Amino acid sequence: MKTAAINDRNSGIASLRSLVSPRAWKGVLGLLGILALWQTSIPLIGVSEYFYPSPAAVARAAIHLVKTGILPAYIGDSLGRYLAGVSIGVTLGILFGLLIGFSAGASRMLSPIINFFFAIVEVAWIPLFVLWWGYGLKVILVALSYIVFFPVLYNTILGVRSVPQVLINAAYSLGATRLQLIQEVILPAALPSIFTGLRLGAGFAFRGLIFSEMIAAKSGVGYLIFEGASNQQTDRTIVGMIVMGLLWLFIERIYIRPLEALTVDRWGLATRAEDRE
Amino acid sequence: MSAKTKISVVDLRMEYVDENRGIRHIATDGLTLDVKENEFLCVVGPSGCGKSTLLSAIAGFLKPRGGTVSMDGRPILEPGADRGVVFQEYALLPWKTVLENVGLGLKLRGVAKAERDAVAMRFLDITNLTHAAEKYPHELSGGMKQRAAVARTLANKPEVMLMDEPFAAVDAQTRLTLQEELVRIWDENRLTVLFITHSVEEAVFLGDRIIVLTPGPGKVRAVVDVPIPRDQRHWATINANPQFVAIRDRTLALVRGLEAA
Numbered sequence: 278m279k280t281a282a283i284n285d286r287n288s289g290i291a292s293l294r295s296l297v298s299p300r301a302w303k304g305v306l307g308l309l310g311i312l313a314l315w316q317t318s319i320p321l322i323g324v325s326e327y328f329y330p331s332p333a334a335v336a337r338a339a340i341h342l343v344k345t346g347i348l349p350a351y352i353g354d355s356l357g358r359y360l361a362g363v364s365i366g367v368t369l370g371i372l373f374g375l376l377i378g379f380s381a382g383a384s385r386m387l388s389p390i391i392n393f394f395f396a397i398v399e400v401a402w403i404p405l406f407v408l409w410w411g412y413g414l415k416v417i418l419v420a421l422s423y424i425v426f427f428p429v430l431y432n433t434i435l436g437v438r439s440v441p442q443v444l445i446n447a448a449y450s451l452g453a454t455r456l457q458l459i460q461e462v463i464l465p466a467a468l469p470s471i472f473t474g475l476r477l478g479a480g481f482a483f484r485g486l487i488f489s490e491m492i493a494a495k496s497g498v499g500y501l502i503f504e505g506a507s508n509q510q511t512d513r514t515i516v517g518m519i520v521m522g523l524l525w526l527f528i529e530r531i532y533i534r535p536l537e538a539l540t541v542d543r544w545g546l547a548t549r550a551e552d553r554e
Numbered sequence: 555m556s557a558k559t560k561i562s563v564v565d566l567r568m569e570y571v572d573e574n575r576g577i578r579h580i581a582t583d584g585l586t587l588d589v590k591e592n593e594f595l596c597v598v599g600p601s602g603c604g605k606s607t608l609l610s611a612i613a614g615f616l617k618p619r620g621g622t623v624s625m626d627g628r629p630i631l632e633p634g635a636d637r638g639v640v641f642q643e644y645a646l647l648p649w650k651t652v653l654e655n656v657g658l659g660l661k662l663r664g665v666a667k668a669e670r671d672a673v674a675m676r677f678l679d680i681t682n683l684t685h686a687a688e689k690y691p692h693e694l695s696g697g698m699k700q701r702a703a704v705a706r707t708l709a710n711k712p713e714v715m716l717m718d719e720p721f722a723a724v725d726a727q728t729r730l731t732l733q734e735e736l737v738r739i740w741d742e743n744r745l746t747v748l749f750i751t752h753s754v755e756e757a758v759f760l761g762d763r764i765i766v767l768t769p770g771p772g773k774v775r776a777v778v779d780v781p782i783p784r785d786q787r788h789w790a791t792i793n794a795n796p797q798f799v800a801i802r803d804r805t806l807a808l809v810r811g812l813e814a815a
């Protein structure tokens with residue numbers, strides 16, 4: 278009887294575990310720890326709710342924001358802007374990266390200009406963009422694609438230039454045209470590099486998104502953070518910050534990791550850290 | 555055999571120039587040879603004598619510094635599907651399965667997937683790789699990669715096969731099978747083959763003629779004819795063939811003579 282009960286409990290835990298992977302469990306534990314620290318630190322620090330809201334206050338604000346539909350709408354806006362901006366930046370980065378990586382002429386012509394603009398951080402542009410186009414989507418999209426463009430571009434160039442010559446020769450001997458060479462050899466060979474660029478760019482762009490929403494938007498997670506702080510609703514600001522973190526985890530998990538798993542891992546070109554554990 | 559010249563290499567000089575370090579390496583100089591149509595020509599010579607470089611020039615990967623390389627009387631300017639290459643380093647695309655690699659040439663020509671898969675499977679069968687069709691190159695052994703590379707070139711039906719030590723990494727048993735298969739395919743499809751090898755035995759077994767190169771910069775040291783009839787070329791019996799033994803020993807001596815020089 279007793280053993281059966283234990284078995285039952287074990288299998289209960291097991292099924293719970295299988296619901297959330299063991300690694301995710303460790304992540305959840307870490308989060309709970311931070312929450313506990315936060316809650317216990319409130320009386321110790323002893324400043325007003327406005328300066329340092331409690332987890333409970335933040336939870337209340339979050340529930341309110343969800344009920345009124347504000348938070349879902351903001352998340353939708355942010356996510357949409359992010360994906361659109363990153364897609365534009367990635368596409369342009371890959372295109373120019375192929376061009377520069379492939380053609381010495383294009384490289385000589387474009388590299389100085391591109392390096393020049395690389396040095397001008399996007400933050401410097403945003404006020405000017407707002408002046409030109411007013412607040413809104415255009416500013417955010419341009420800012421995001423600008424941010425993503427450079428790491429994708431530089432890594433694509435690197436990827437293209439490091440394709441083994443023998444693979445290029447093999448494709449040409451099998452009858453490949455230049456376009457087919459790019460499709461069948463250059464792009465897939467450069468993909469691990471392009472992903473490195475995308476990963477870098479995706480992280481930068483996410484920060485850029487929040488920043489440009491603070492300045493140039495009337496909705497979105499960045500706006501929520503900014504508005505909360507300027508309207509003395511710090512609990513909302515913290516909701517925004519937490520959502521920002523969760524959103525990034527979501528983006529990483531839903532978009533970036535699966536893409537990598539689909540391509541790079543399968544060819545045996547990269548080993549994930551987890552495999553080496 | 556027809557005496558028509560398929561590929562003509564005249565007074566070929568190939569150089570590798572490293573502009574940054576100001577180093578110039580002469581890989582071949584004054585190299586002249588013909589490959590006749592439908593001929594099986596073997597090239598032997600010491601390591602570093604310029605065999606792979608010669609192949610690169612014929613394939614169109616590298617431009618001659620001097621002399622000419624031509625096919626059917628026209629100068630070779632760039633690589634093309636008419637000259638299939640089996641690379642010393644296999645050169646399989648790591649992101650394609652074995653099946654996709656072998657079908658790649660057909661894909662580039664716009665052949666539909668079902669048809670090119672069928673053709674690829676046939677050549678995988680010949681090279682004993684059917685079981686590995688869905689594997690990726692990094693999952694194969696060296697010998698399997700080499701067989702896949704051979705299958706890929708064969709499946710593309712080139713007029714000329716340029717093969718750079720294609721069986722070097724294959725086990726002895728498989729090598730014998732592949733050599734016999736290659737001769738059969740070459741014969742059936744009236745291919746022209748330029749076959750680079752380190753093994754004199756292999757060269758005598760496969761070749762109509764053998765070109766022996768000098769140490770680098772490579773030029774032709776000797777041309778050895780191999781008039782052994784094709785129907786006598788089976789590994790089971792050839793070692794008892796006095797003609798085979800004589801040609802092998804003579805060629806070996808030519809290559810050894812190089813080492814002494």
Ligand SMILES: Nc1ncnc2c1ncn2[C@@H]1O[C@H](COP(=O)(O)OP(=O)(O)OP(=O)(O)O)[C@@H](O)[C@H]1O
Nearest residue numbers: 570579580581600601602603604605606607608770
């Ligand atoms: N990319 C390169 N850059 C500079 N030198 C090279 C390059 N490739 C080959 N060489 C040199 O050219 C010479 C001929 O090389 P090659 O690869 O043609 O020799 P090989 O006869 O094929 O040798 P092996 O039998 O070992 O394959 C060698 O001395 C080598 O060092």
Ligand SMILES: [Mg+2]
Nearest residue numbers: 605606642718
């Ligand atoms: Mg070689």
